[in-house]
Amino acid sequence: MPPRSAPTARQRRLGAELRKMRERAGLNGGEAAALLDMDRTRISNTESGRFGVSAERVRTFARAYACPDREYVDALATMADERVKGWWEEYRGTLPPGWLDLAELEHHAKALRSMQVTHIPGLLQTEEYARTVFATTVPELSPVELRRRLSHRMRRRDILDREDPPHCTFLVHEAALRMQFGGRRVTQGQLEYLADASERDNVTVRVVPFSAGAFPIWGISTLYASAAVSALDTVQLDTGYGSVLLDADVHLRNHRAILDRVQELSTQPKEARDLILQIARSI
Structure with missing residues (x-):
């Protein structure tokens, strides 16, 4: 089987973990190849995600x-056994790879925790609100590009309705609640939708009020995706230049600490819902 030309983020992560495992054992590629009776090139391609690997081979x-x-x-081994392509693959070649990586990350997460400063979290956006957000993109999106992005964003929300949904904690700054994307009607509809979503069993919404003052995230949307084991957790940062995935131990520890601190500054869920509805009524 020829090597993959464009492995997904999850395939690259599996390969990277195999490389970390080898390095923790104090082995270089040649030594590992000799130990496993494999070609050194195959070791390299497996660790880069370009070659697939079975659960048995992982063990x-x-x-x-x-x-x-x-x-x-x-x-x-569970990651290696995954063979079914997700719905996001329908968008490969028509949307930036980071969008597909994010949908895949959310799909496999056991829990999600995010921090948003200027926007409502993507998983909780209404179609009208999302359309307005995308309308601010520079350069301007064509009608076809806009439809694709809207379709992708709305399909991401389906994870909240699964039989086994991840528990999601959304930390939203008060600024995001008061930004009027699309005007009064769209903003009110979005805030009411957000308040309703906060009552789901698998959703927790907390607000960081203006009165909280300074906090350790400066305008970057941050998502922490918890995996089956903490060593496989991932941080996703939504920057102006695209999506960035981080999985080094130091990044995971630092972002857990950052989100813990922001959560300490946020309101309790009931207070958050009351504030959301209060702002919706006052617009």
Whole structure:
């Protein structure tokens, strides 16, 4: 089978974890290839995500590298066993790869925690609100591009309605609630939708009020996706230049600490809902 020309973020992550496992064992690529009776090039292509790997092969690597963490190995084997392409693949080649990576990340997450400063979280946006947000894109989107982006964003919301949805905690700054994207009617509809969504069993919405003052995130939308084991967690940052995924231990620790701090500054869920509805009525 020829190597993948464009592995997904999840496929690259699996390969990167196999590389980390090898490096923790103190082995270089040549030593690992000899230990596993494999070609060194295959080791390299597997670690880059360009070659697929079976769950059985993941366990073979783990035994060869003497990895003692059974839960971690089981989680990697589960990743390797995934064969079904997600709905987001329908958009490959028509939307930026980061959009597909985000949908895939959300789909596989056990829990999600995000911080938004200027926008309502994407998973909780109404179509009218999202349309207005996309209308601010520079350069301006064509009608076809706009429809694709709207379709993708609305389909992302489906994870909230699954039989086994991830629990989602949304930390939203008060500024995002008061920004009137689309004018009074669209903003009121969005805030009412947000308040209703906050009553879902799998959704927690908390607001960081203006009175909280300074906080350790400066305008960057941040998503923390929890995996089956914490070593496989991922941070996604939504920057002006596209989506960035981080998975180094130091990044995971730092962003957990940042979100913990922001959550400490936020209101309780009931207070958040009351504030959302109060702002909706006052617009």
